[in-house]
Amino acid sequence: MNTISKLKFSSSILKKAKEFGADLVGIADVDELKESPSHTAAPKISPVEVGQREGDLEPGEAAWPEGGKSVIVTAISHPEDKPELDWWHGKHSPPGNQKLVTVIKELIKWINNNYEEVETHYIPYHVEKGGIFLKDAAVMAGLGCIGRNNLLVSPEYGPRVRLRAMIVDVELPPTGPITFDPCSDCEEYCLEKCPQNSFGSIIYDREEIGQERLPGRIGDYSRFKCNDQMEKNIETAEEKDEKVLYEPSGEMVQLLKYCRNCEFSCPIGKE
Numbered sequence: 001m002n003t004i005s006k007l008k009f010s011s012s013i014l015k016k017a018k019e020f021g022a023d024l025v026g027i028a029d030v031d032e033l034k035e036s037p038s039h040t041a042a043p044k045i046s047p048v049e050v051g052q053r054e055g056d057l058e059p060g061e062a063a064w065p066e067g068g069k070s071v072i073v074t075a076i077s078h079p080e081d082k083p084e085l086d087w088w089h090g091k092h093s094p095p096g097n098q099k100l101v102t103v104i105k106e107l108i109k110w111i112n113n114n115y116e117e118v119e120t121h122y123i124p125y126h127v128e129k130g131g132i133f134l135k136d137a138a139v140m141a142g143l144g145c146i147g148r149n150n151l152l153v154s155p156e157y158g159p160r161v162r163l164r165a166m167i168v169d170v171e172l173p174p175t176g177p178i179t180f181d182p183c184s185d186c187e188e189y190c191l192e193k194c195p196q197n198s199f200g201s202i203i204y205d206r207e208e209i210g211q212e213r214l215p216g217r218i219g220d221y222s223r224f225k226c227n228d229q230m231e232k233n234i235e236t237a238e239e240k241d242e243k244v245l246y247e248p249s250g251e252m253v254q255l256l257k258y259c260r261n262c263e264f265s266c267p268i269g270k271e
């Protein structure tokens with residue numbers, strides 16, 4: 001593909017992703033992403049339970065698709081007044097995630113139908129199953145920055161977005177990063193609202209991890225404490241046993257609502 005065709009392809013991708021339902025979309029470079037803070041830190045940070053099973057990749061190991069050159073990152077807004085987008089329905093993933101999967105699948109189908117020469121790669125959610133670190137990809141694609149709450153904070157929706165990505169084998173111009181840092185003069189409401197005090201102390205050292213950019217920016221985000229809260233959310237869901245009809249299959253399913261205090265307390269994107 002020549003430069004002009006690449007530019008046309010890239011702008012069509014950005015347009016189509018929105019037509020298929022993405023609220024935000026951008027493009028990042030695969031080689032740059034491989035060197036991003038999460039990808040370089042992950043092998044040095046022990047895993048928390050994220051469904052890792054025998055046969056899965058080790059922390060920090062990645063299964064980059066051969067020939068993959070550009071990552072297309074999509075985001076869907078998850079506002080506080082639509083909490084159901086983030087609720088697990090029994091074993092079925094949250095509606096917001098299902099919507100993201102549909103957007104990516106539609107985009108892959110559209111590329112395959114219109115650009116036969118382009119190889120597309122569906123990227124799974126879990127890193128240990130071949131996924132990528134989506135927040136880093138989103139920052140590099142210009143969707144926002146990593147906030148003090150350790151989440152991607154977008155100018156439009158704050159941290160209240162969910163992400164998903166795909167890869168193509170064409171080198172496209174990256175759409176980011178952008179200059180945006182709402183946390184530098186913020187009163188850090190997100191840190192106070194964490195029920196587990198997950199940002200209570202520095203646990204990752206710049207020397208030890210060998211880089212400047214750390215979880216929670218300064219190394220004070222504890223994935224273990226955060227994960228404890230999510231375990232509590234599972235217990236609460238079982239105790240409450242709140243059931244709803246899951247329309248696609250017609251079965252009654254239990255709702256599971258994970259903590260989102262670090263998102264809801266963030267003022268960015270609320271006006």
Ligand code: B12
Pocket residue numbers: 036037038041042045048050086125126127131132133134135136137139140146149150151152153158159160161162163164213214215216217221223224226227230258259260262263
């Ligand atoms: C495993 C996982 C978890 C684990 C561990 C989380 C962790 N951060 O370690 C647990 C179960 C605890 C968890 C909790 C939550 N998660 Co989670 N999780 C993931 C998953 C699958 C991988 C994340 C991971 O392991 N990161 C690796 C560790 C090493 O990195 P890290 O802690 O993020 O720290 C790095 C960054 O901060 C980065 N960084 C710092 N500064 C800078 C600057 C720049 C320029 C760049 C590029 C990077 C960068 O460097 C750090 C490493 O040194 C991703 C999906 C995915 N495939 O990416 C979702 C994901 C990150 N989770 C998400 C969410 C929403 C949550 C929760 C709010 C729970 C919920 N209701 O869903 C909490 C909030 C956690 C928080 N405040 O960070 C969203 C975040 C959306 C957003 N706006 O950013 C994601 C992207 C999934 C999605 N569906 O979109 N999660």
